[in-house]
Amino acid sequence: MRMIYIGRRYFSFFLVPFVLLSNLLFVNESSPQLADKVIIVDAGHGGVDTGANRPGIVEKDINLAVALQLKTILNHNGAKVILSRQTDIELSTECDDEKVKGRYHRDLAARVELAEESDADIFISIHANAVGNAKRHGAEVFYYAKSEQGKLLANAIQTELHTITHTP
Known part of the structure; x- marks a missing residue:
């Protein structure tokens, strides 16, 4: 497992889906x-x-199945959760910036707009990446490098994922 710093206005966490689906999440009952x-x-x-x-x-x-499960868990623990999508859609049509061209870039821009406009406390992006090299495995946790709270949360998530998955 590794932590990666990113230099964006928002931060995101890429989590291993089976960790969430098995309900082994860092959020406890209360x-x-x-x-x-x-x-x-x-x-x-x-x-x-x-x-x-x-x-x-x-x-x-x-990703969608994990996001829906995570929403249920977070709601149960008192958080207000905003989903970027609840069905199998792309977000390119949601992008308000006419300067952004191409569906892929417009989809990413719409996610950034959602993060910026919502004034959210946390932005979590779920991905189940695949790598062609069997030696590369485990979870990646990304966070905004200028956010001390983001770093603390990323460390907590990384530690928990390491404990649960028994990966270095």
């Missing part, structure tokens, strides 16, 4: 620290953008 927090859960890809795929499996479907 989490008062989540009360009144606004959390965006971004189900990566969608629509014509399948993300990674294997025979009979596409990343966008896994």
Whole structure:
């Protein structure tokens, strides 16, 4: 597992889906620290953008299933959750910036707009990446390099994922 710093206005976390689906999440039964927090859960890809795929499996479907499950867990713990998508759609049509060209770039820009306009406390982007090298495995946690709170949350997530998955 590795932590990666990103230099954007928002931060995101890329989580291993099976960790969330098995309900082994860093949020415990009573989490008062989540009360009144606004959390965006971004189900990566969608629509014509399948993300990674294997025979009979596409990343966008896994991401959406995990995002919906995560929303349920976070809502149960008092957070207000905004989903980037609730069905298999792309977000390119949601982009308000006419300067952004191309469906892929407009889709990404729409996700950034959602993060910026919502004034969310946390932005979580779910991805189930695939790598052709079997030596590369585990979870990646990304966060905004200028956010000390983002770094603390990323460290907590990384530690929990390391504990659960037993990966270095």
